[in-house]
Amino acid sequence: MPDPLPQKMRVIEITEVGEPEVLKPTERPLPEAGRAEVLIRVAAAGVNRPDIMQRKGLYPPPPGASDIPGLEIAGTIVATGDGVTRWKVGDKVCALVTGGGYADYCLAPAKSCLPVPDALTLEQAAALPETFFTVWSNVFDRGQLKKGETFLVHGGTSGIGTTAIQLAKAFGATVIATCGTDDKCTVCRDLGADLAINYRTQDFVEEVKKFTDGRGVDVLLDMVAGDYVDRNLKMMAEDGRLVMIAVQKGPKTEVNVLPIMLKRLTFTGSTLRARDNSFKADIAANLEKNVWPFLEAGTVKPLLNRTFSLDNADKAHDFLESGDNVGKIVLTP
Known part of the structure; x- marks a missing residue:
């Protein structure tokens, strides 16, 4: 017989809008799995920039979502709700959630769960959902990246960047990445980037033009926005697709729209958290x-940078905000 479940669990609350020190451990009642849900004993939870934005009051949870931060987890299923047929108690899964990951236990929609690849630890699996769901949805669904095309991602050593480099390369694209140090450029090349550009010492617009013989890139994934937008447009190939998923340099800028018209560009963007469960399924x-076959074979894998204990979620946020991370950060209860 499995051990009985506790009545309460440890969670990390955002006690008020503010700096990392507002993240505090406390106890809450253990939630019950509803219809089409599973309850997961969390072995590890990913730390992502949307968590920081939520802590700062800039990215509130969608209606009905937990106010506890944390959008991706890995662990063991300990209970299943009505209507769950694929999963059973004891299964090891990773899952994309709308909140609640910074806790000992977390609810997840059953169809947003995926099996933990045999080649990965639970800590590595916790670094998969947020970035892999985001990259697939935006680069391959929205951006329609195809074999033989040229792809660029800004922030190549972020969790999104390291995932995007590997997946774009695995599907036959030529890959370009930008990052802020020569050492990070080396990491990007080791992951498969054909060109890595240090944006602090090089003009990435000119470097892309030289590398592509003036043609530009077919798909560009941007998390920066601000004054990057106009520079991005200058790098796009005809019929290119520019996809925005974050605004680290701000949502407003002045843009020359002529390149969009003359090159027939698609300028789009998205956020994932508020999308419904069927979309994520x-x-x-x-x-x-x-993608899971690549993970099982070890040809694609999450780049795990550092692990923090759940009670040190504030330190994990500090580290992510420093920009020193190369890959993903996870919390372990």
């Missing part, structure tokens, strides 16, 4: 079919 199914 479709992404999960596509990932399991198209």
Whole structure:
């Protein structure tokens, strides 16, 4: 017989809007799995920039979501709700959630769960959902990246960047990444980037033009915005697709729209957290079919940078905000 579940669990609360020290451990009642949900004993939870934005009051949870931060987890299923047929108690899964990951236990929609690849630890698996769901949805669904095209991602050593480099390369694209140090450029090249540009010492617009013989890139994934937007447009190939997923340099800028018209560009963007469960279930199914074989084979894997204990979530946020991370950060209860 499995051990009985506790009535309460440890969680990390955002006690008020502010700096990392507002993240405090406390106890809450253990949630019950509802219809089409599973309850997971969390072995590790990913730390992502949306968590920081939520802590700062800039990215509130969607209606009905937990106010506890944490959008991705890995662990063991300890209870299943009505209507769950695929999973059973004891299964090891990773999952994309709308909140609640910074806790000992977390609810997840059953169809947003994926099996932990045999080649990965639970800590590594916790670094998969947020970035892999985001990259698949934006680079391959929205951006329609195809074999033989040229792809660029800003922030190549971020969690999104390291994932995007590997997946774009695995599917046959030529890959360009930008990052802030020569050492980070080396990491990007080791992950498969054909060109890595240090944006502090090089003009990435000119470097891309030289590398592509003036043609530009077919798909560009940007998390920066601000004054990058106009520079991005200058790098796009005809019929290129520019996809925005974050605004680290701010949401407003002045843009020359002529390149969009003359090169027939698609300028789009998205956020994932507020999308409904059926949308995320479709992404999960596509990932399991198209990407999980690469993970099982070890040809693609999450780049795990540092692990912090759950009670040190504030230190994890400090580290992520420093920009020193190369890959993903996870919390372990």
